[in-house]
Amino acid sequence: MKYKNFPMVPRVVFGRGSFSQLNEILMPKRKNSEAPFIFLVDDVFENNKKITSQIPTLFNDQIIFIPTEEEPKTDQVDVLVEKIRNESNEIPSGIIGIGGGTVMDLAKAVAIMLTSTGKTEDYQGWDLVKNEALYHVGIPTISGTGAEVSRTTVLTGPDKKLGINSDFTPFDQVLLDPELTNGVPKDQWFYTGMDCYIHCVESLNGTYLNAFSQSYGEKAGELCHEVFYDGNLSEEESQDKLMMASWHGGMSIAYSQVGVAHAMSYGLSYLLGTRHGIGNCIVFDHLEEFYPEGVAMFKKMKARFGIELPTGLCANLTDEEFDTMINVSMGMEPLWENACGKNWKDTITPEKLRSLYEKM
Template sequence: MEIKKKIKLKKIPTRASEKYRNFPMVPRVVFGNGSFDQLGDILLPKRKHSESPIIFLVDDVFEGTALIPRIPKIFCDQIVFISAEEEPKTTQVDALVAMIREEYQELPSGIVGIGGGTLLDLAKAVAILLTNKGSASEYQGWDLVHKKSIYHVGIPTISGTGAEVSRTTVLLSPEKKLGINSDETTFHQVILDPELTKGVTHDQWFYTGMDCYIHCVESLNGTYLNAFSQSYGEKAMDLCKEVFLTDLSKTESQDKLMMASWHGGMSIAYSQVGIAHAMSYGLGYLLGVKHGIGNCLVFQYLEEFYPEGVATFNKMMQRHQIELPNGICRNLSETDFDKMVTVALSMEPLWENALGDNWRNLITPEKLKSIYQKI
């Protein structure tokens, strides 16, 4: 049965006594083909001294490629290659932080993440945990970080996640999949070099691009929508439609999708995502499904919530000859479905954005289970 939503948009406060959220933005960004080669000059004034290294966390797909000699590694800097085959984990963050503390007497001068959303999220989390005690799992939630992170730089090599601009770093822990959402998460510097995305496979390009597209659909149809998030969301949506529904050159597509990712990330930074993201967290937690494809797997069945968005999504899939995997939930137990539903329903801000304050009366565990069963 179709769920009817009665949504009243949350208005921006107008009285002096009301508080506005003072969200951070990335203070410095450079864009352009070849801009990666400015990294050395950017890092130089941030270096404390020769014994305080820069740690480069790099997607291991680049190991042995022409990109590695371009990394400005000097003094006791270290390049750490990390596989992005699995979602980033709190235990992985803890291990990286322990390794850095053991090898260096001084705090690093900075952390640089080079890769897709997994590497960018790991870089953000490591920068936080080097100055905040305890495990990364203790900071999963909203505004739990109270000490400043160390300087960190994000360099995306695939476009769509918005991780380069967001104030969250999504991690898997033994109990949940949830972001470290804080003002200290945001990168201090981002380098947007579209040339770095040229080696991305067609399917991965599509799935990660759809992460951006679904960001826009959920932000623009959410109760948290405001003029600020709307302006970014509408621009990102227009760019996504250009990339995935028109004929662009390779260079134009790379440039525009990188800008769509940036604007989409800004849109959700000042609003929120919705149902597809909440449910994809359940898939990621239980089955390790990567975030981009997880969003697609869920979104295809959300026509009753986002009818126009799903219709356009189907056109994009058809145009690019994408066939989503099916049957991945076919042999799951009742306990498995319960775990995914519990993880999805724990994302309360996402549900409130999608369905309003009354969301608990509009969505049920049975409804979510019925959607998971189709995947």
């Protein structure tokens, strides 16, 4: 049997206020004054001087504000890569992503494509990247996606929603500063936190489960339980624990895989543009058949924070639209195999998926 030789993030800083150390982290990685650092920053911070004033720009460094209303797309990566190539005299010193999962994924993808040829869509899949990526740093400003630690960058392409899964995808450096999560709206905080919780449930109940993924998944699940169910945490404790839950949840699926909720939410996202976190929640709410205990706890967490999920998303879809969604979802073979075993196609049929989508 061949085991995964999994690449982990080699350097990580954790601590409240650690964002102020970014300059000293980047300085040794600066090639020269003509090789800029490119900062991809969630545009929610465009007028936030507290954040932008701490971004250590020098020489020809650029800050590019990224709109995050939609999920990241392969052609968005291509546009960014072309812009960076056209505006820099030299290959950049590195790419720094500051934001949520969308910005993390874009930063990883841009770092890969700056040293690769062709279009981003050519690399959607497993182990298609052949060249080492540019130095890249992830700085999450919301907790839950696990994008800061994973070997994938989830992108919607012209034909499919699928990550660039490769050994060159993980960040070279991650900076975890829980203070950066101040002011996240409650519903977004919940949906993204539940992305982490769902990672744990799917990993811990999957056929790919092993002691490595189990140890991280159990810890992440425990931390999510403390934040979203037990209560009695201060805001600081909640921020710190959820940031670590996100890290552990990402590590759990790194050595196993996610499952039904993620596979089906990719279909929603591809067809309807549903954001990843809320899409996972909408799907997971109907998956008692697959994850009875996990869904029961999810419903309690949802009630505790008064979260109302959208309904009727699929009410007016045509047969063709259902087929598109189902095809995207069924294309996520490793996720289905993890959830249901090697013979997953015996039980996961287009009719089965349609009946589930119709509930949403």
